[in-house]
Amino acid sequence: MRAGHIEYLVTNLKEASRFYIDTLGFVLTDSDSTHLYLRGLEDRHHHCLTLTKAETPGVGHLAFRVRREEDLLALEALYRSKGCRVRWTESGDEEGLGKALRVQDQFGFPLEFYSEMEHKEWMIRSFQEHWGGKVTRLDHFNLLLPDVGAACQWYREALGFGCTEITETEDERPATWAAWLRRKPTCHDIALMTGKGPRVHHAGFFVVDRNSILDCADILAASGYVSSMERGPGRHGVSNAFFLYLRDPDGNRLELYTGDYLSADPDWEPIVWKLNDPQRQTFWGAPTPASWFNDAMQVVDLESSSFVPLADPRISDRPDYLRGSR
């Protein structure tokens, strides 16, 4: 159905709480000594972001919501057929979540699929409690991995994602450098970018409009989080969205995101960008800082709980005009 929730590892829950709840305006659904379960103003379910106390920042798992419980069985069979490690969790193993399927997929990512999550109060009309970034919901995941072409094919053909936009290299026979893929009919639920991986580049959270992002930038700057604002505010070329990239106190990255488009039609032809088009990343032309290309979040191995080892991409992980910026 859609990107469902994500688990970020943080080293200090109190610091994280000040950043995510007091400043960005996430709604706290539940907490225990090692977790904060957060949702957005538009969410009617238990959480879209879990913050888990850990030694090292990174991503615990990424979860997709599916329509029915039987879809989980089909996914189990599908991933087993690819030789992936698969494991079931029972209802309540993850706070607020029904029965779920956990998979370390063939690209190294710790995925979760589920069809049921506990309902929670809809805050959309409780305007008196909206605050800071006024995050409404999770919008998408952005992943770094060495072979975007293979992963793109997998998501489109095996998992039924539609492709809305593509970035190609400028070679004679262009390779797919990045792809924006969707289940829900927006620009994307998942983006795949060429890079050292498997890593999660960021999760994108939706906000209502550009003003929410500008107000949030003011609040971050006034709250001592100037250095948290890594890139933006600005307009993307890809996705057409207005954005602000943030680093949490542990360096985990998230994006505030608004103003993309609907893509409900089955005959949608992917928009194609060239990697070196300077308006691709930032329509207004402002340069992207090197950290945005260099840094990303490592992902956990579901069995060992250590991070999954990284592999280098075979093609460059950034536009030519930024090759010196590593």
Added chain:
Amino acid sequence: MRAGHIEYLVTNLKEASRFYIDTLGFVLTDSDSTHLYLRGLEDRHHHCLTLTKAETPGVGHLAFRVRREEDLLALEALYRSKGCRVRWTESGDEEGLGKALRVQDQFGFPLEFYSEMEHKEWMIRSFQEHWGGKVTRLDHFNLLLPDVGAACQWYREALGFGCTEITETEDERPATWAAWLRRKPTCHDIALMTGKGPRVHHAGFFVVDRNSILDCADILAASGYVSSMERGPGRHGVSNAFFLYLRDPDGNRLELYTGDYLSADPDWEPIVWKLNDPQRQTFWGAPTPASWFNDAMQVVDLESSSFVPLADPRISDRPDYLRGSR
């Protein structure tokens, strides 16, 4: 899939062009001596609004896009089984449109179903050509009919729409006074309201944010269209959207609409409102003018080209606090 396009009857194409194109910012795709074919800034297809020259204002037909051509056959069988008049049009009979199924449905509405429409340039990034209301796309139809309960059941059970919000009467055994139904995962593709019908109350067109609506109100007021602004700008209770209702030079009604929510989840429980809740219609409490309840667009009989006769509703067509306003 979704609300696809609508045909408004207008008595003067030149006047209509000044209103819809020069002032609201619709993009002109095509025209001939009796039609203007318009699309929004986000549309990648031929039209979402057709203006057809006619003696009397009203609505020619409402169209839904379906996924595949074979879905059209299933719909033909379905409507025939209900005894509805059905007719096929060939590709190109309607400018830019593929093969389509036209139905006078059991509630009297002239519907069209289609799976293919000619592709047109995406204007979303051509900001230098965005203007006026900056309409991005068709969002929904709002219909008036005597028996909302029966139509709601039909759309949910036979056509697979989800129900996001409901308005009930305040009787001991509450009747469904209105329903918001969706195929695409937003608040709605179609709303059904109790009233003299079949009539189309309005088509809702999406804009990017509240500022676009405020700017449009300023432009309308400065262009001699003060009296076109029937209601708003304001915030809806139902749908949570920010809105402005307009009457075109012929009195046809449309809504500029933004800021509703995603409703992708299959376990969405309809939000239930009471008819007499004053914040249901306008969250900020401003009164709705009587014309908004009294006036609506009649619909064409596909065979005779005259308007479909109207029937009165069995329950009141407005909240108690407005009963005197007829």
Added chain:
Amino acid sequence: MRAGHIEYLVTNLKEASRFYIDTLGFVLTDSDSTHLYLRGLEDRHHHCLTLTKAETPGVGHLAFRVRREEDLLALEALYRSKGCRVRWTESGDEEGLGKALRVQDQFGFPLEFYSEMEHKEWMIRSFQEHWGGKVTRLDHFNLLLPDVGAACQWYREALGFGCTEITETEDERPATWAAWLRRKPTCHDIALMTGKGPRVHHAGFFVVDRNSILDCADILAASGYVSSMERGPGRHGVSNAFFLYLRDPDGNRLELYTGDYLSADPDWEPIVWKLNDPQRQTFWGAPTPASWFNDAMQVVDLESSSFVPLADPRISDRPDYLRGSR
């Protein structure tokens, strides 16, 4: 120099605090058992609004800031020459205020003039504490009185106000129905309107932009203050400002106001409106509720502390199209 501060009488300080501080976002500078001293986000002085506990709502006094202490002496002489009652208050008699001159002017209004007020922290960059209506500063007073012509002449000739806009009756020899007068170079510091008086129609408080007003409307509606929103949001014809009129829990009226213009030039020619122009009040044409014309705040007699008796205007207090609305 400019409109400085105003004193509203409220019957319940706790209710008033919830409305003005918790919901509209005024900053609390100081309080005692019978007063709340409030300032805006842009104020660098002690208060722009005083809420004083009283039996009956109304206005205690209106204050103008003058440049130098010696200007107070000139004003004393001026008002004495008109036979007005005049009285000095010492520094600190009013919390945070220097030596001040209090005058019951010839039109019945309780005025205060002062040149010094205690400095307080500038909250303009403390975005993490901005909230609700995000009121930045007092902008203007709007007064109702029977003879606008005489008062307008007084403010222009004796007090050196500039006149930016005027509303005239539609008689052959038009009378001045209302006038917008300024010391600081904006649209106005004081507006005079024809009506039963002396009464204060409202004080106008500035906010940064239209979004602040829309956000505030959402917060008011979600906080149980639906009925506090008397008129708007909308665009004025006069002043060109974007506005929302509010009634506090006691019925005292204030305006959130933004987007007027600078009027620094000495050769500014007043903009002239006709009373019955429907775009004069609301550029978008929405009707003004009768309460807006009927209700206003009575003002205190500085000596007796009772309200100043009212006199009827000699010309109509509203446009023809609203004459039936009393």
Added chain:
Amino acid sequence: MRAGHIEYLVTNLKEASRFYIDTLGFVLTDSDSTHLYLRGLEDRHHHCLTLTKAETPGVGHLAFRVRREEDLLALEALYRSKGCRVRWTESGDEEGLGKALRVQDQFGFPLEFYSEMEHKEWMIRSFQEHWGGKVTRLDHFNLLLPDVGAACQWYREALGFGCTEITETEDERPATWAAWLRRKPTCHDIALMTGKGPRVHHAGFFVVDRNSILDCADILAASGYVSSMERGPGRHGVSNAFFLYLRDPDGNRLELYTGDYLSADPDWEPIVWKLNDPQRQTFWGAPTPASWFNDAMQVVDLESSSFVPLADPRISDRPDYLRGSR
């Protein structure tokens, strides 16, 4: 009274017209073979920006409006007493302008003082003609010169400007690195910054709100002016304003500017910033490009029409963290 107008030298009037009128939305008042006279949407006078055809880009003159013609005589005497070259122009010598005093001031800048300018239509309510950047009026001049301390003293003491904000060096005995000075009660009419001079860094033009700036950025990007956007959009620390710096097709710099504050009070204490505070320039922390420090517009010698020779500043012209960026 206030910053009045400025003359930019451009090498191609047609290119300049496309940039300033078609894209930024300035209103064309008048033109001849070598000039375009432009005003903003809020201007009621002939021009606030003159574009003059020339071999080399730069600034022809900067003009301040004074209250009365006799003030011009006082200024003549004042500048003559400082040994400055002074010259009178007759009404109409500059299109739309009354009698004016031209001065090459002691800091090398070509200044003009005037009290009368032809009235022109107020476009503020003609929303259907607002476009692009929706520039409303000239707000301020920003000048680079070697000795800010001396010039600041001159403007405050001889010309009666108020000082709203100051930037100091971080030395034990801090020098004034920059000063924001005002006649009209806003943040500034003129800013003085330490640098190679005399040069004009930019003229700042006011727009209504942040959205106007974001919309303008989109339009510039879509119109081929990506590289015109030199810095921003962002929030200033100094002035608190929201800004976007632009370079016209000749490299002349201007700022779109909104959201500063009123400073009407005579007891305003200047806000003091340290030069190396990273939030001073951009409250959100984004780095300022080196070009912003390196480039500026040379100014014309009123007698010879060649550019005034430049002198180096005695203290650094930029923060420590940017010293390597020349």
